[in-house]
Amino acid sequence: MSWADVYPWTAPTPGRPVVRQVYDQVRAAIHAGALKPGGRLPSSRDLAARLGVARASVVAAYEQLLAEGYAEGRAGSGTYVSADLSGVAEVAASRVESDRLMAPAAAPAPSEVLGRLSLPEAPLAARTFSNGRTLMDARAQDAWSGSTRRALRRLDAEHFGYSDPAGDLGLRTAIADYLRAARGVVCTPEQVIVTSGAQHAVDLAARALLNPGDRVWLEDPGYPNTWQALQAAGARGVPVPVDRSGLVVSEGVAQADDAKAAFVTPSHQFPLGVAMSMARRLELIAWAREAGAWIVEDDYASEFRYAGAPLASLQGLDGGERVIYVGTFNKSLFPGLRLGYLVAPHALAAPLSALRRLADRQPPTLTQAIVRDFMESGQFAGHIRRRRLAYKAQRDALAQALDAQLGDKLDVDTPDQGMHLIAYTRNGLADGEAEARALAGGVTVRAISPLHHAAPARQGLLLGFTGFPASAMDAGVARLAAALR
Structure with a gap:
């Protein structure tokens, strides 16, 4: 049986570099035991013809295998699978036998600490009212x-x-x-x-x-x-x-x-x-x-x-x-x-x-x-002074827009400090539902009720104002109002 019959060689497919695909197939054949340690690799011309690729791609793949120790060159004789890879076939055979006799092993259990942690929050686009943004x-x-x-x-x-x-x-x-x-x-x-x-x-x-x-x-x-x-x-x-x-x-x-x-x-x-x-x-x-x-x-x-x-x-x-x-x-x-x-x-x-x-x-x-x-x-101190004035204007613009457009649904608490404000919901509006509807409408607000533990949960929305100019507040609140109505 020739080398061409002991492994399911396939032509490279679009989307990945050809050299990498050739390299992967030859290495997989070595790991599977189809190409034996000490055995001669197919000639670059023959493998190129089998896979339908340029000979140069096979030569480049062989060079990578030589560099990594999977193959060795013999002057005047060609390229061979490294003789010291005898353990590779044994490992492959052992893996096959284990798969046949045993059910798949369970993944290692995470520590108790990992089990208590929530998944990281997915990064959000720069939607209006995302908290923590700056200018x-x-x-x-x-x-x-x-x-x-x-x-x-x-x-x-x-x-x-x-x-x-x-x-x-x-x-x-x-x-x-x-x-x-x-x-x-x-x-x-x-x-x-x-x-x-x-x-x-x-x-x-x-x-x-x-x-x-x-x-x-x-x-x-x-x-x-x-x-x-x-x-x-x-x-x-x-x-x-x-x-x-x-x-x-x-x-x-x-x-x-x-x-x-x-x-x-x-x-x-x-x-x-x-x-x-x-x-x-x-x-x-x-x-x-x-x-x-x-x-x-x-x-x-x-x-x-x-x-x-x-x-x-x-x-x-x-x-x-x-x-x-x-x-x-x-x-x-x-x-x-x-x-x-x-x-x-x-x-x-x-x-x-x-x-x-x-x-x-x-x-x-x-x-x-x-x-x-x-x-x-001295640039940091100057930046802080200017940001303080700008953020105050942005806070005021947001509070005014919320009062004007959503005064029947939200009660705005305008803070004297910080980077966000809280708008408490009115008339039975659940903050979790409001958060979901706002997100679907292209606006990011955060429900505060899940942040409570033993204290009675108050319904409200957290809105960041520091990452968006004052001129953007009216339009952002209009989108929020449309989502909530």
């Missing part, structure tokens, strides 16, 4: 381009080797200077650790602070990714209700006074948008000190306050003893940047840096160089 004006884009060109021209030595897992010291110094001036954070550059964003920082904090089974206060309703990060760390989330003054500390004490930590969004609570009152801030810090617990302050949108100066950070009020402060450039600049930071108490700086190294070794040095230049040149 940059032409001035900021030009400045960003300049910072990028300067970083590329320098291309310093640190880009060509591994560096500090906590991040570039120059950028950490710029972050510390900014936080002291803008947020009243008490810190040195050595306490700053650069992360890929707020979520990365929250995950690091959870791993550093908690043991499996530890109880943790979480806002109810609250940010779902924080809940999942705590679940992944093996912690037991204790839902603590939120009212107009923020986290109800007395409820947390009543439910779990022995909690090891509290994860909060005090500047702009997610999703309700309220700011934690000063009385509650001081009450929370007092509990943490007395209980020996930690506070993780996720200050994800603190730059954007539209009525007065930003509120004092919990970290600054505490003096940095019990609070891990979390911030991000992904909201102040743009989400695709993937750069954030945390400020650790002195006792936790080294352990958190070690965890950050184990996660992904270090932050990207080139991105850090660009952001550092953008900050040190």
Whole structure:
């Protein structure tokens, strides 16, 4: 029996490179044992004729097989299957026999943690009211381009080797200077650790602070990714209700006074948008000190306050003893940047840096160089000032359009800070149904009732306003109104 009869050779089909298809067939024939170790491969001319391809394609496929060790050349004799592939046929035969005798093996069971996590959200198009989107004006884009060109021209030595897992010291110094001036954070550059964003920082904090089974206060309703990060760390989330003054500390004490930590969004609570009152801030810090617990302050949108100066950070009020402060450039600049930071108490700086190294070794040095230049040149502060004015106008335009076009269905809660607003539904309109109808109509809104745990679920829609100019709000609300009616 010739080589042509021991394997089902087929002509290549359109859509994939011919050389790759030839290579795949010859390799499959070797794995199946149709072409034996030490046996001669078909001549390139004969195989080309059999497959109906150019001889050069077979020659290229053979060269790849030679490079990978599947084949070996013998001077003046041709090309042969490598003699040291004797195990290949045995493995193939064993696989066939196993398939004949046994049912297919079950896939390995995932860990319990994976079973508790929800699937990642599918990326959404830039539909009106998608949350978390940002804008940059032409001035900021030009400045960003300049910072990028300067970083590329320098291309310093640190880009060509591994560096500090906590991040570039120059950028950490710029972050510390900014936080002291803008947020009243008490810190040195050595306490700053650069992360890929707020979520990365929250995950690091959870791993550093908690043991499996530890109880943790979480806002109810609250940010779902924080809940999942705590679940992944093996912690037991204790839902603590939120009212107009923020986290109800007395409820947390009543439910779990022995909690090891509290994860909060005090500047702009997610999703309700309220700011934690000063009385509650001081009450929370007092509990943490007395209980020996930690506070993780996720200050994800603190730059954007539209009525007065930003509120004092919990970290600054505490003096940095019990609070891990979390911030991000992904909201102040743009989400695709993937750069954030945390400020650790002195006792936790080294352990958190070690965890950050184990996660992904270090932050990207080139991105850090660009952001550092953008900050040190004064462009970051100017960008924030302009964005604050623009986002306020966008918020107001959205609130006005909702009142005018959907006042009978939605009750708008206009926040003094943040990047989204909540419109509570009226007259029995279910927020889950409204979300689905809006999406079908080309508009993205998010139902807030699924974000509740033990607290009574209030029906409402979360609408982002920072990623869309004020001029787009009327048309977007018109599409939402059409979908809801």
